[in-house]
Amino acid sequence: MPELDGQSLASTLEPILHHACRGHLGPVSWFKADWQHGGAGTGYATWRLKTSTGKTREIPCVVKMPIGYTEYFWTKRLGLIRPDEWDSPDSMSLPTPRVLAAGFELGGYDLAWIVMERFSNPPIAMERTDSALWAMFETAAEFHAAAILERAIEPERSPRAPNWARLIEDGREAVCNNAIPDAQQWDEWLAKTQRYLDDLTAMWQRRPIDTWCHHDLHPHNAMRRQIDDPNLHGHCTLIDLALIAPGCWIEDALYMERLFWGREDQLCGIDPLGTLTSTRRAIGLPANDDEIALADVRRVLMAASAPAFLRTEGDPVYLKAARTTLERLLPAFFG
Structure with a gap:
């Protein structure tokens, strides 16, 4: 794997990430916030979501990679839902972020990544x-x-x-x-x-x-x-x-x-x-x-x-x- 920090690595692998997301993921704006202590690259993007009516709409999302096993496992297991369930009452009541896509390999590297909902409201x-x-x-x-x-x-x-x-x-x-x-x-x-x-x-x-x-x-x-x-x-x-x-x-x-x-x-x-x-x-x-x-x-x-x-x-x-x-x-x- 290239010797890059999380943000640089994420930017380098972004084209492969888009391919893995099968055209649903829009352009990613990568950033590193002052409060962020981990090594993951984090970015804002949009996701083209097919609704239960068959129509497509864009929703804001967050991309994180690479992330550790614990964060990957629990975020995916607790939050992964089908696209047609995105707005369902059960999905809207999940105690962790809703997940749009995730994987533990990218471009031949053992590298966990995740795409999940973005919150527009400030923290509690x-x-x-x-x-x-x-x-x-x-x-x-x-x-x-x-x-x-x-x-x-x-x-x-x-x-x-x-x-x-x-x-x-x-x-x-x-x-x-x-x-x-x-x-x-x-x-x-x-x-x-x-x-x-x-x-x-x-x-x-x-x-x-x-x-x-x-x-x-x-x-x-x-x-x-x-x-x-x-x-x-x-x-x-x-x-x-x-x-x-x-x-x-x-x-x-x-x-x-x-x-x-x-x-x-x-x-x-x-x-x-x-x-x-x-x-x-x-x-x-x-x-x-x-x-x-x-x-x-x-x-x-x-x-x-x-x-x-x-x-x-x-x-x-x-x-x-x-x-x-x-x-x-x-x-x-x-x-």
Whole structure:
């Protein structure tokens, strides 16, 4: 394969991509957004879609290539539909993007690519309402339900656990070597956590691995579909499926909760774990009290590891919230 970055490679292989799409794909405008961290080339285009009436119309779409196996598998499996189903109620209610075409080979290269719907609405994060965040958690529950029907849970595919001992030791070092607020309190609480760390990690390792978790759930990864009625909201959809892996369902809620530590007002009164609990139960998915009780274990581990990431997560507001969380929760386990 040529030694090119994702965008250059995508541009080079575009003629082959058009051939693979059998004339349905229009010209592609490739770009790399500021928020994009992966190596995929991404472009906007249009797709000539044959409707159920036999007519052809152009719809906006997004092209991504190359993409990794996880993103390819889940985006295609959860979103691929027949052209005549494009506007059906079931398709419009899918929890992930509708897919127009996809493949794992292009021009003789093992290279996964995908063409999927383009969202004209901004991310849920821009709405800044409790109803928008609630809709995101409804979709998260729908995603959990859809994923488990596509593939049985494979616990051995769970992400490797962080080295919590190393992270906390690195955090103590960072606290000592950097002028952060409440450094002495931080060091004391990290030392306490180290004394009980084996028990904490053992409790967390025993959590049930019962869900395909999104692992990157936040309001910027949730979009709404455009619908004809301007007085109604389109269905919420989760994007960026590259990190899906087995886990405990509470992990998706706790990941988002941590992102807003110190800025809980931006959650508009929504409690991530409580809301995901409610939305899962509403569609018949389990949300057991034993699993919910494990949330504080994960919160302690996340809070205690916060100083290890001073370079990327050194915001004083966030660090203060992490320390407060640690001080509040650790004594409940060990006094």
